[in-house]
Amino acid sequence: MLHKVLKNYRLLGGSTKIMNIMYSGRNLCHLPLIKERAYIDGEWVCAADDKIFTVSNPANGEILAKVPDMEEKDVEVAIKAASLAFKEWRNTSAYERSNIMKKWYELMLKHEETIAQIITLESGKPFIESRAEVNYGNAYIEFYAEEARRINGEILQSTYPTKKYFVEKQPIGVVGLITAFNFPLAMITRKLSAALAAGCTCVVKPATDTPLTALAMAQLAHEAGIPKGVVNVVTSSHASNPPVVDFMCKSPDIRGISFTGSVQVGKIINEKCAPHIKRVGLELGGNAPFIVYNSADVDVAVKSALNSKFRNSGQTCIAPNRFLVQDGIYDCFVDNLLVEIRKLKMGDGSKGDVKIGPMINVAQLQKVSHLVDDAISKGANCLLGGKRALSVGDLFYEPTVLTDVRETMKLYMEEIFGPVVSIVRFRTEEESLFISNQPEVGLAGYIFSSDISQIFRVSKRLEVGMVGVNEGIISAAEVPFGGVKQSGIGREGGHNGIEDYIDYKYVCIGNLRF
Template identity: 55%
Template sequence: MGSFCMLTRTRCVLRQVLLGPYTAMERTYSLDVSARLLRTEGFVDGRWISAASTFPVSDPATGEELAKVADCGPTEAKLAVDAAYKAFYIWKRYTAKERSALLRKWFDLMTLHKEDLAKLITFESGKPMRESLGEIGYSAAFVEWFSEEARRMYGDIVPSPAKDRKILLLKQPVGVASIITPWNFPSAMITRKVGAALAAGCTVVVKPAEDTPLSALALAELSAEAGIPAGVFNVVPCSREKTPSVGEVLCTDPLVQKVSFTGSTATGKILLKHAAGTVKRVSMELGGNAPFIVFDSADVDKAVAGAMNSKFRNSGQTCVCANRFLVQSGIYDRFTEKLGQAMDAELRLGHGSEPTTTQGPLINVNAAKKVMHQISDAVSQGAKVLRGGKRLEGSFMQPTLLADVTTDMLCTQEETFGPLVPVIRFNTEEEALAIANACHMGLAGYFFSQDISQIWRVAEALEVGMVGVNEGLLSTVESCFGGVKQSGLGSEGSKYGIKEYLDIKYMCFGGLTP
């Protein structure tokens, strides 16, 4: 066990910044969590393992180092795959009821330790504490949901065309699953995948994002405390430098039968190529560039509230957050004015542990530079800055509202992953749909309208996997989550999520006496 695991506190310093009049003061922020949940080593075959080297995990709000974590490489990844493969032949023999009970215990432990788990998210990703608590509730809910779905993996008895045969369709776990997750939801993106995999009878090897491994390791500790057998849930943290080699092992090893990835489309394409060599099952939840359309018939106040919820959650760092705002000419000025007022009234920048903070830092300085590049590009082509527009200390970005945006600007062509609202004016429904669908991504889309006919037309016409109608927040464990076009393959959550980890076996029982 690494020496840092025995510590319960680490002290960080941040020059606090607030939206509105700029203020600065020295503050000290402390990560104070249970020692047993602050893990810094890999978790393989039920044991904590070290690696030849470590990599730092830092608080993005302060730049201060939180921990040094084992930098697992291909050797540790292979050990984890082998452990998962061995455990699979034990875990798949557990009854659905037994797997359900263990997942429920894991859910109970996550709920019991929600404060500590939320603190880990806030300090390693920068997310405001109230959002981190929300993520832990969401994360635990996937474990609860799939603990229940474990007992509903029904097969089929199909009427046979022959009198001396019976046709049975059996559902069986695919085997070892590699789970590769992002930093923006470091707990929920794990449980949405792992909950389904374990419920189905699969075993997993998780590679968390290099920015946020502490959340994954805490989940591993709680899974062991819940009684989930050794080797069923493995975690191999690694640095950015070792990510390609570890990812290659997890996507090419012949003992792995399934790869589930959430992240960028560019990385997803690389992993798909790796997985193709051994024809693995894959699930891909990739990038988005969500349109947010406000029609003249919309309730403007509700549209503004929806925009605030959709855009500024996690400082705009979600794959389903609104990225391109299309507002019809009749209400364009009223919408932008009210949205600017809401931004002034509701958004406060600061360290995520501060109770008044609604906007934490972006994950790193490069993320902030990307947002600034999009702003500069838009302004150079005639966009007007109505709010914000500046990068502050470190990776803090002012929430920014741009008017007079056109489709030629980078902020409408690229996924931003930051607190930027570019507003495009349109005149007709057909024009809005043409702009919204002129994109190779198709994850989520939103629109606001009180015209029933228009609601049905637009919902069916939007080329996305998820549609929010008069609603800016649409994620829930009960519904499927996934996109079309280059936004991914497969669905997560809902009753369909577990199907991604199951094979259907046809059994023909012949020679029966008619």
């Protein structure tokens, strides 16, 4: 096993410098930057009661690390460290914060290959996608390092000649950042970089399934000179998550919570924060329509469908959930899509030609299986896949294409979060909009058309926060990411992403003499 892992590691361009450790008599290897401690107040620490949980590779079940299973008392230490650090960090100049963040960015670039390998190991996504995530996630650090120096206030025109009105922007305080598994680097940098630029200090709670990337980032933040207590990373198991998150939401020392995850959990977090009047940012799930009109370029639509649907095996919040295809182009689109999907290879993401990895865990696999089985039992036509890929591994699910999908089926309204294409035929533009806007969520939507008037009409009427037009990859550091309706509150990315972490202070100076 060790020889095999080393060989794969060399093929990925990594160093062969490793640490050998023993788990149950088995010799496993760690890449550089893999940490088995949480990061609190500038130190690598265990849980107070020494509890741990394992992090495994979903592609093969191999144990990667054992990290602290922290509870409320551990989180309280992290919050107090962040509170103390805030007194200093808030008073650093924007120039100082910018320079420190640039150093962090440079270190992240230097170690991008190793970080990408860690992402692939703990999330299962193909290595080419992990490298893309590192580039994407690092872009947020670079963007907000620059944005730190552009958090400007205002001088307002006064009604009275003896008064001056000023508005300045100040950091809100300590913030709790709670993220999902599917983008273990970018989910964090999108939040953390904006918070640091604003002058906030942070307690980061990464997903249980993918904490190792967050810990690697913390190590590089430490090396970059981010002061102790400014960034803290606490880890916890699935069982410990509810009390840990509850404690963060209720702590009087945390002034804001930013969460990425499901709508159901987002509602709970919002409810827990409400009595304490905390600033809340929620980036929640969606049910993205992927609308292909008769005038669309089929090749562009199919290529975009592959990129947007099968990235991370469909485990992305903006992945298309329902493919709405107009009847005039329906057969051509479906036939071409099937041809391309059949070319996708499943397997261990560390292999260069693999395009589809595993589900992150058993619960996610079972959810996808249940939604597909339900649709088939209610009359959906399964053209491809439709079952677990046990010959590949325990957590793999075959790329699946379902047609004749109707609203009586659960996957019609529920987010699939898996490699499943559900196709609905429609006739008119009005019908496509009605179907698209039915869900109570509205994160992203996709339009494929060559009719510019139609593009503007549909873009305006789609009840979503983001629209991709003839494009399946829409995320970028410079743009506001977020949804409408029950898909969340606030925006991440772009200059708008600072807003969740600042307070406006108005100052009136009176009785001036000129």
